[in-house]
Amino acid sequence: xxxxxxxxxxxxxxxxxxxxxxxxxxxxxxxxxxxxxxxxxxxxxxxxxxxxxxxxxxxxxxxxxxxxxxxxxxxxxxxxxxxxxxxxxxxxxxxxxxxxxxxxxxxxxxxxxxxxxxxxxxxxxxxxxxxxxxxxxxxxxxxxxxxxxxxxxxxxxxxxxxxxxxxxxxxxxxxxxxxxxxxxxxxxxxxxxxxxxxxxxxxxxxxxxxxxxxxxxxxxxxxxxxxxxxxxxxxxxxxxxxxxxxxxxxxxxxxxxxxxxxxxxxxxxxxxxxxxxxxxxxxxxxxxxxxxxxxxxxxxxxxxxxxxxxxxxxxxxxxxxxxxxxxxxxxxxxxxxxxxxxxxxxxxxxxxxxxxxxxxxxxxxxxxxxxxxxxxxxxxxxxxxxxxxxxxxxxxxxxxxxxxxxxxxxxxxxxxxxxxxxxxxx
Ligand SMILES: [Zn+2]
Numbered sequence: 001x002x003x004x005x006x007x008x009x010x011x012x013x014x015x016x017x018x019x020x021x022x023x024x025x026x027x028x029x030x031x032x033x034x035x036x037x038x039x040x041x042x043x044x045x046x047x048x049x050x051x052x053x054x055x056x057x058x059x060x061x062x063x064x065x066x067x068x069x070x071x072x073x074x075x076x077x078x079x080x081x082x083x084x085x086x087x088x089x090x091x092x093x094x095x096x097x098x099x100x101x102x103x104x105x106x107x108x109x110x111x112x113x114x115x116x117x118x119x120x121x122x123x124x125x126x127x128x129x130x131x132x133x134x135x136x137x138x139x140x141x142x143x144x145x146x147x148x149x150x151x152x153x154x155x156x157x158x159x160x161x162x163x164x165x166x167x168x169x170x171x172x173x174x175x176x177x178x179x180x181x182x183x184x185x186x187x188x189x190x191x192x193x194x195x196x197x198x199x200x201x202x203x204x205x206x207x208x209x210x211x212x213x214x215x216x217x218x219x220x221x222x223x224x225x226x227x228x229x230x231x232x233x234x235x236x237x238x239x240x241x242x243x244x245x246x247x248x249x250x251x252x253x254x255x256x257x258x259x260x261x262x263x264x265x266x267x268x269x270x271x272x273x274x275x276x277x278x279x280x281x282x283x284x285x286x287x288x289x290x291x292x293x294x295x296x297x298x299x300x301x302x303x304x305x306x307x308x309x310x311x312x313x314x315x316x317x318x319x320x321x322x323x324x325x326x327x328x329x330x331x332x333x334x335x336x337x338x339x340x341x342x343x344x345x346x347x348x349x350x351x352x353x354x355x356x357x358x359x360x361x362x363x364x365x366x367x368x369x370x371x372x373x374x375x376x377x378x379x380x381x382x383x384x385x386x387x388x389x390x391x392x393x394x395x396x397x398x399x400x401x402x403x404x405x406x407x408x409x410x411x412x413x414x415x416x417x418x419x420x421x422x423x424x425x426x
Pocket of ligand 1: 056
């Protein structure tokens with residue numbers, strides 16, 4: 001045995017559990033393991049979690065904040081215009097450096113798997129080559145999965161189909177799309193059909209930006225579910241954003257939800273981005289825009305929450321912290337029930353691991369020993385505090401550590417002392 005973590009709390013509610021690791025894998029999970037290891041760590045009742053997983057990100061744009069200028073209005077449209085201004089000036093070297101810097105941030109936050117869309121509407125495929133390079137370089141410590149994303153429209157942009165196929169030939173693993181951005185609803189539906197066929201022919205996964213709009217009549221998710229069913233792609237397709245569902249007629253949604261569940265299409269909401277970019281044409285009341293996460297979960301759909309953007313033309317904030325994402329989702333979707341909070345934690349850990357088809361994910365014998373020790377007792381406290389990641393392990397090795405947060409108080413008339421935001425303090 002190489003390592004035993006003692007006295008861990010697990011996300012599923014089990015307390016005071018020992019986790020034994022050998023050759024990079026978890027070999028036992030039990031109360032009071034009667035075994036010895038080269039190294040033992042007492043985590044003293046803290047939450048030990050499988051790593052965070054981000055199901056929706058744009059690594060080709062991240063950390064470009066201010067290049068060539070800031071988004072003055074903070075809107076989606078100015079963001080798209082800004083990205084257009086930046087694209088001709090991108091270099092492969094700068095893309096790689098920014099992506100590697102982001103991966104470092106991610107690891108420090110216990111985020112060890114990311115699905116990133118990569119814009120293929122560039123004849124040079126600069127970003128594709130850059131992120132394939134990054135994927136190879138970070139593989140020892142982070143699983144980076146890439147989606148061929150025709151940002152300017154699969155039919156709307158002249159060479160998008162050719163470039164998307166070239167990107168897949170170079171090794172991009174997931175087929176993307178943006179049906180609501182095509183010229184017409186009919187073109188959008190046709191793009192969904194064609195892209196699903198490409199995925200079926202090549203045995204690939206699908207993840208489309210789908211209905212990222214406040215238009216209740218943007219119903220490409222219906223076509224995506226139907227095509228998934230027709231082509232037998234169950235469990236291999238995700239619809240990202242699905243914000244139009246927020247504005248749809250309730251009767252129509254009552255038909256749509258079982259259709260999505262039947263087809264095994266997963267849903268990925270991006271709460272930080274949806275709450276800031278949607279509802280921009282509204283006066284008051286302003287719609288929130290985020291898709292109907294609790295209703296999707298209730299219908300049996302696998303739901304994940306993605307970060308989408310960090311310091312890019314669309315969003316100036318973010319720090320690769322999936323607890324920040326879960327925290328926002330709970331507020332926007334009013335997922336404050338105990339079940340809702342548990343689902344929100346699953347939506348940034350095990351649910352996206354299923355969507356990405358990650359191998360050996362979880363805390364059970366046989367799983368890879370990828371673990372995060374948080375300065376919190378349970379998922380609720382982790383989300384409340386955006387808790388410090390005390391230790392991050394990959395295949396049983398510590399690859400990042402942070403000091404616990406503690407404040408030294410010296411208040412007039414009071415005894416000096418330390419305080420912790422954890423409950424109960426430990
Ligand atoms: Zn996106």
